[in-house]
Amino acid sequence: MTVKEKRKCRYIIHTATIAAGAIGAAKLPGSDMLMLSAIQGTMIMALGNALGVSVTKNSAKEMAKTFMIGKIGKGMAGMFLQAIPAFGNAINSVVAAALTEMLGWDTVKEFEERRKAENKEESVA
Numbered sequence: 001m002t003v004k005e006k007r008k009c010r011y012i013i014h015t016a017t018i019a020a021g022a023i024g025a026a027k028l029p030g031s032d033m034l035m036l037s038a039i040q041g042t043m044i045m046a047l048g049n050a051l052g053v054s055v056t057k058n059s060a061k062e063m064a065k066t067f068m069i070g071k072i073g074k075g076m077a078g079m080f081l082q083a084i085p086a087f088g089n090a091i092n093s094v095v096a097a098a099l100t101e102m103l104g105w106d107t108v109k110e111f112e113e114r115r116k117a118e119n120k121e122e123s124v125a
Helices: 003-025 033-051 059-083 085-124
Strands: none
Touching (some): 033 059, 033 085
């Protein structure tokens, strides 16, 4: 990965992380899962674009991963919320932001591995 690509990825991931944290902190009616999934899905697509990786082929896989990570995070936050209701929004915000950050860097790693595999296939052919 070039320095420029890493800088782009860092910007994309941190922007999504801040947005996810803000959504997690807001007292919104109903679940914030839909908005978090939209932020994370957009982040994945932007990372694919920044790294020149086609996301359309595997978008279902990435979106499923986004959904599962969100569900796990929401479950963890729910446990904390019941134990410490006064800090519920802060905990929800931290969990949403941390999971988005982790998903972003995991996606970058996956896309990098995919690029390396594609380059090997091209050099063999």
